[in-house]
Every structure is written in C-alpha cells, then in structure tokens.
Amino acid sequence: MAIPLSTAQALHLWHDVGLAQVKDEEADLSLRQMTILLTIYLEPPPHTVRGLAVKLAVSKPVITRALDAMGKLGLVSRRRDDDDKRNVLIQRTVGGSLFLERLADLISIQSERI
Helix, strand or coil, rough: CCCCHHHHHHHHHHHHHHHHHHHCCCCCCHHHHHHHHHHHHCCCCEEEHHHHHHHCCHHHHHHHHHHHHHCCCCCCCEEEECCCCCCEEEEEEEHHHHHHHHHHHHHHHHHHHH
C-alpha cells in the first residue's frame, strides 16, 4: 500500500532513517552498498558479481569492493558457481536478513512520525 508523501516528507523520511542508522551501533552502509544488498534480498537469485555490475551500471571491481565490505559485516557471502567457475554467486545470510528486517522496522517507525 503506497502512502502519498510530499517531496519534503519523503526527504525528511530518508533523512530520519539515515540519521537513525548513523547513530545506531549497526553498520551504516553506503547508498551503493545498500542498493546492492536490497537487490540481493528483494530480487530472486541467482546473483552474480557480473549480473550486479550490469544491473547497477558499474564495473565488477566496484561490486567486489562493496561485497568485500558487506561480507566482513556478515551481510552476504560468496562462492564459486559449480556449473561455471568464472561466476561468483552472491548468497544471502541470516545476518543480512536480520539487518534488513531491522531496517524495515526503522523505516516503518520513522514513517509514522511524518
């Protein structure tokens, strides 16, 4: 269900969610990292470095750097594709699922304040 927001309300919501994330003890991801993470969790797998690079219109090294950072946080994992060793498959983790669940809760809470 879409809730209509004015431009100012939408920007305030984004600001408030970002501010709450920065103040929280959880990692605050860059916009690129967040977009990659949401793509992995909201779109059906399989996800590959190559596929994410094409979708986001960036190079594979850009995706790799973002995945390195998110992997250290336990938000995603990687493994070689058994069928095509050139591909690296990106996998969801319990940590990533919990991170996004908390983010969704935060967005919901912040949206009620508008």
